[in-house]
Amino acid sequence: MEAIKQYDAKVDGKNRVTLRGAQYEYYNVKEYDNGCYLLEPRELAVPEEISARTLRDMDKAVNNLKAGKVPAPIDLSDF
Template identity: 45%
Template sequence: MTRSADQEYITTAIGKKYRVEKSSDFEYVTTAIGEECFLFGVDVFAHEWTDTRKCIRVHDPLYGQPYTMNVYEITVDGSVHRFAAGEFSNNVWGFWLPTNRARPDGHDSARIPPDESNASHAKEQEEMEPRELIRPAEISKRTLQMMDESIRNLNAGKVSAPIDPSES
């Protein structure tokens, strides 16, 4: 680790140099289990991630363990979106978004506004009967806590709604 003019750098085991960004410029949004996570209106795992050669230092939101997460960019419909991500453990990913995500048009860059064709579908979903959720025996308490955190972030508008592939 080196410092140069108030800027901190980390050199990886394979010799890549990453600039450490201010962690306060990013906020935790969700934990994904497996390779599916919906941000910016799309599954980020279905897009090519561009490594910005920058990273942030964060703490696991559940256990407080420190991590260094790389900052990536993806392109969605011609717009570049930035996020930080990394694995807490095998196939358990944490995602952070920049705290200042406002675009010039006033929309949150992490949320793609729904188009008119989705408005009627949303109304249909509201009219459906609520389903009772039953805790499966094979899901751990930690997984359920991460899922609850993801739902809180969705309800707070920090991430976009998941896309149902069965609707295609």
């Protein structure tokens, strides 16, 4: 694999390194015992996956709907 960008970086007073022209906002960082760091771009949420908590809440909402535990309709005619 060939490097497309190479530059020297310095750790600042708060042990931070600035990535120039970073394409992503979040990275997963892996530190190896040989001193190498691997940064992989990350998204905060995986769009294809629904959490167990959300599925549980959806099941509860459907059960409430089937049992007739629903609020009165909201009047949206003013909008």
